[in-house]
Amino acid sequence: MTPILKRPGAMKIVAPIACGIFMFLAWEILCRVTKVPIYLVPKPSDIITTLWTDGPGLLRALGVTLKITFLAFFVAVVVGVTAAFLFVQSKLIEASLFPYAILLQVTPVVAIAPLIIIWFKDPTVALVICATLVALFPIISNTVLGLRSVNPGLLNLFRLNGATRWQTLVRLRIPSALPYFFGGLRISSGLALIGAVVAEFVAGTGGTGAGLAYEILQAGFQINIPRLFAALVLISLTGIMLFLLMAWLAKLSLSHWHESELA
Amino acid sequence: MLMKAEPAMIEPAPVERPTPDADTVLYANRIEKTYPNGTRALDEMSLRVQRGDFISLLGPSGCGKSTLLKMYAGLEAPSHGHLRWAGADAPGKSGLKTAMVFQEATLMPWADVATNVRLPLDLAGVPKAESEPRVQRALEQVGLGKFGKSYPRELSGGMQMRVSIARALATEPDVLLMDEPFGALDEFTRNKLDADLRGLWAQKQGKLTVVFVTHSIHEAVFLSSRVIMMAARPGRIVADLPIDEPVRDEEFRLSARCADHCRDLSIRLLAASGGQLEHD
Numbered sequence: 328m329t330p331i332l333k334r335p336g337a338m339k340i341v342a343p344i345a346c347g348i349f350m351f352l353a354w355e356i357l358c359r360v361t362k363v364p365i366y367l368v369p370k371p372s373d374i375i376t377t378l379w380t381d382g383p384g385l386l387r388a389l390g391v392t393l394k395i396t397f398l399a400f401f402v403a404v405v406v407g408v409t410a411a412f413l414f415v416q417s418k419l420i421e422a423s424l425f426p427y428a429i430l431l432q433v434t435p436v437v438a439i440a441p442l443i444i445i446w447f448k449d450p451t452v453a454l455v456i457c458a459t460l461v462a463l464f465p466i467i468s469n470t471v472l473g474l475r476s477v478n479p480g481l482l483n484l485f486r487l488n489g490a491t492r493w494q495t496l497v498r499l500r501i502p503s504a505l506p507y508f509f510g511g512l513r514i515s516s517g518l519a520l521i522g523a524v525v526a527e528f529v530a531g532t533g534g535t536g537a538g539l540a541y542e543i544l545q546a547g548f549q550i551n552i553p554r555l556f557a558a559l560v561l562i563s564l565t566g567i568m569l570f571l572l573m574a575w576l577a578k579l580s581l582s583h584w585h586e587s588e589l590a
Numbered sequence: 591m592l593m594k595a596e597p598a599m600i601e602p603a604p605v606e607r608p609t610p611d612a613d614t615v616l617y618a619n620r621i622e623k624t625y626p627n628g629t630r631a632l633d634e635m636s637l638r639v640q641r642g643d644f645i646s647l648l649g650p651s652g653c654g655k656s657t658l659l660k661m662y663a664g665l666e667a668p669s670h671g672h673l674r675w676a677g678a679d680a681p682g683k684s685g686l687k688t689a690m691v692f693q694e695a696t697l698m699p700w701a702d703v704a705t706n707v708r709l710p711l712d713l714a715g716v717p718k719a720e721s722e723p724r725v726q727r728a729l730e731q732v733g734l735g736k737f738g739k740s741y742p743r744e745l746s747g748g749m750q751m752r753v754s755i756a757r758a759l760a761t762e763p764d765v766l767l768m769d770e771p772f773g774a775l776d777e778f779t780r781n782k783l784d785a786d787l788r789g790l791w792a793q794k795q796g797k798l799t800v801v802f803v804t805h806s807i808h809e810a811v812f813l814s815s816r817v818i819m820m821a822a823r824p825g826r827i828v829a830d831l832p833i834d835e836p837v838r839d840e841e842f843r844l845s846a847r848c849a850d851h852c853r854d855l856s857i858r859l860l861a862a863s864g865g866q867l868e869h870d
């Protein structure tokens with residue numbers, strides 16, 4: 328029998344899981360040995376218990392956060408790709424607008440979130456806008472880079488054969504841009520989640536529309552640290568899921584040709 | 591110019607005027623090329639390529655062979671003088687189909703071989719029913735009839751190069767521009783493809799014009815009906831020599847006559863470069 332780690336593909340799954348289990352065990356043992364109070368550092372077993380007992384409430388909050396994340400991610404992809412296409416069409420458009428795209432990127436979302444929340448009465452709309460602003464830039468910059476990173480020889484070939492702008496776009500620029508676009512998706516999906524959480528922190532909206540950030544705030548006020556950790560775990564898991572989903576999408580559409588996805 | 595003493599070297603080109611000569615496929619009249627960064631790639635030169643010629647552009651690295659070929663393809667414009675394509679001022683208006691084979695295979699990695707070969711036909715709006723048999727025929731011509739469904743990365747360098755040749759052949763071109771197409775291949779494959787190319791050209795019986803860029807004297811002699819010898823710094827034409835050999839087969843490749851041509855060309859090439867090859 329081949330050792331488990333030598334089997335193709337197994338290392339990528341088994342190694343991180345083993346590493347995780349080891350860390351949780353160490354955490355559990357350390358907590359038990361040093362007898363840290365639960366309101367400072369809860370044991371992993373406490374967190375799991377809380378996840379179970381507070382499950383329904385936390386899951387509802389997760390649903391709200393997910394909704395905002397996905398809406399923001401979707402809007403960021405649509406707006407980002409559209410902007411990228413515009414930028415590539417004309418140097419003038421790019422020169423005039425790209426600095427503002429960078430401005431959006433470098434302005435901390437916590438700084439503008441209060442404004443947006445005042446401007447847009449509907450909290451969902453406000454939160455989606457904030458998270459979109461966070462997730463937008465990598466899509467724009469990666470897609471622009473991709474649409475520009477065309478093999479000059481192929482570009483010559485298209486020119487030589489009298490390809491129209493449209494044909495060049497559809498048959499050359501877009502396929503060339505795909506690997507970059509998927510790279511942007513990967514970064515952006517995580518940022519959309521971060522944006523959704525951060526914006527909710529700022530907004531602090533409670534009630535039925537409360538997301539995981541609000542749960543964390545509340546748990547902090549009530550010094551319910553296991554619940555805080557449980558919410559944190561859900562956010563991390565969501566982030567990992569999003570990343571895997573994007574990686575899978577990239578593999579699905581690139582695996583037959585691009586180096587990054589070959590075996 | 592330097593080599594006045596050499597009788598066979600061409601004189602500084604006489605001032606030619608564009609003529610509506612139906613058999614002049616490519617006509618360069620006192621063209622020069624200076625790139626925007628100031629590099630003088632081609633000094634003033636004139637050259638008339640007749641229909642059915644098989645021309646080799648032979649010369650050391652940096653003498654402007656690729657530059658001239660790109661101008662023939664309409665991908666670069668001369669900075670002075672003018673170019674005519676069968677009398678027209680753009681290759682697209684000449685009524686002649688021009689295809690180019692680049693120094694690298696230049697294939698779309700996301701598309702399979704058949705789609706790559708079909709690209710120029712697709713771009714020209716040829717319906718699939720018509721283009722697909724043409725693609726298959728072109729692939730068979732280069733010995734890749736069974737590889738239509740493969741992806742470029744699954745092929746060797748030589749096979750990829752043949753795919754790019756098939757792509758040019760599928761358009762059934764009147765003018766075929768080739769930039770060191772076999773430069774990266776091993777000698778066996780290269781000899782084989784040279785022979786195939788020459789056979790293909792002969793088959794077209796004067797309808798196909800080829801401009802072939804190469805570093806290899808031997809390849810130029812084996813393939814062409816006319817060798818244009820170029821020198822660098824600045825790029826210029828130093829000789830225009832016909833190779834009058836009706837039969838080009840393995841026997842000719844190994845013959846003393848072929849060797850003589852090669853020797854003759856080598857000596858001229860050395861003389862033209864001032865007795866030394868390129869140095870900066």
Ligand SMILES: Nc1ncnc2c1ncn2[C@@H]1O[C@H](COP(=O)(O)OP(=O)(O)OP(=O)(O)O)[C@@H](O)[C@H]1O
Binds near residue numbers: 625626630655805825
């Ligand atoms: N796009 C460009 N911009 C500036 N200079 C260029 C460009 N392309 C070529 N050159 C310069 O023009 C000269 C001729 O280049 P060219 O590529 O035509 O040479 P070549 O004869 O094809 O050489 P090789 O056999 O190495 O391919 C060189 O000095 C090169 O540096």
Ligand SMILES: [Mg+2]
Binds near residue numbers: 657
């Ligand atoms: Mg070259």
